[in-house]
Each structure stands twice: as C-alpha cells, then as structure tokens.
Amino acid sequence: MGPVVSLRATIQGGVIRLVARAFRACFRSQTPPGYHRHGPISDGPTHEPPYRLERVAAIDDGSLTWRGEHDAGLVQMHLLEFVENSVDFQHFAAIHGRLRLPWTEIPVPGMTIHHEATWRRDETQKHVCWFGNEATLEFRGKQIKRSGAHADVRLDGPGSIIRFDFALSRGRGRVVLYQNHTPVAPLTQHVRFRWFSGPNVPKPLASFIVGNWVSQWRQDIGIWERKIYRKNPMLTRGDGPIHQLRRWYAQFYPERGSKDARAS
C-alpha cells in the first residue's frame, strides 16, 4: 500500500522546543562552521540540549569538502512525516520508482530505480534511528550493473536533522548530505540541504547525486501536505515497520499532563 499515516496532531509546541535544543547544539563550538549557519532561534535562556550531533571525521579532517547547499523553502507538513516515510517501504516503487532529471520532476524515459530499504533503532543512542536504501538503476526493466548508490541515513531526534551517507556503486565515491527540517510554525518546516564530497566526487557529480535525491523528495511533498493521521492504520504484511517507528518516535512527545503537553 502507499503512504498510510501522518499526523495532524497537536504536539508541535513540545517538539519545537526539543528541536530548538538540538539545533542549539549545532551552533556551539563542537560543530565546525559549514554544518549550519543559522543563528540562535531564541533570545531567551537556553537549556542544555538532550543530545549532540555526531561529528563526521572526514569533514573535520578535510577529506570531504563542502560542495553546495539548497534552500527548499517552507513545506506544510508534520515533522513525523519524513521519519515515517522511511519505514513505509511499499511506497518507494510507486512514488520513487522513476529516475528524474536532477533538480526537476521530469522523468527520464525508460529509466527506473529499484529500492531495497531497511530501518532500525540505534543500539546505543535512543534518539537515533537508521534508514538504509540500496538504489539500483534499471533501463527498460533491466538492471544496469554497478549503477546507483547505497545510502546510510541517520535520523537524529524527531525528524529535524537527517544525515545521508551515500556510497556510490561506481568509483568508491562518497557524498554526505544533510537535510534539515526547521520547525518555524505548527505544521510548517523550513527545509534545507547541504552536502560534502571527496576529491573523487567533483562538484558537478555531487550536485547530480543530491539533485536526484531532491527530485525524489519532491514527489512526497504533495502527499505529506494532504495526509491525515490514522492512529491505527490498516497495514499488510509487506508494509514496513510503521508501528515500531511510532513506538520509537513516542519519546519525542511531551508526557501527558506536562507543561509542554498542555501548551500544545
């Protein structure tokens, strides 16, 4: 089945505060310039963030360098949508099965993408989960050898900070892409991308890879902006671990009766 679930819920107040703390973690000295350029989002007193972002050694030591950034503007969606999208395994073929010209929604004739997706919680950091995707290209249904890429995707927190680590099938190239969803209002996220690659992935190739991802990401937006929340979605055996994901995600909601819950 296709995308099944969403949240038009009332938790935004609490989630925004959690995300604000996570972002503040980025602003501090542990994060080198280039990861994020945004200033503090509040002038008020700040709390210690509940977690800090993992550093990428290859960015710190300069073996991966900044290659570009893209401001995708505002998207009317709940933060949960992107996270839940990663476990909705059945939608990949239907929504992301066609190769598109990078940075556009124009399909490339005859070319399709085959996806193999996985999802798991991090074993040691409870605010982290991982999504994996093996994407291979096909021409008229026939697989193109050594095409495509594998992506290890780390999600920190409730869907605000996502790090893609792409390993290209050809040439052992690596691209690290950050996708950030900054909550600016209830059900409104400011979405930005920023990417890095090594010397064997020059800027145009890195842009091609990221542009492919952004083209696929755009296919989801119209769905996310129209979905409604189903507490108990009807799922089939072939659907992904959506209930597992929701149990993991529950840690980011304010506790019942708390000040955050009452404010939302």
Ligand SMILES: [Fe+2]
């Ligand atoms: Fe999707």
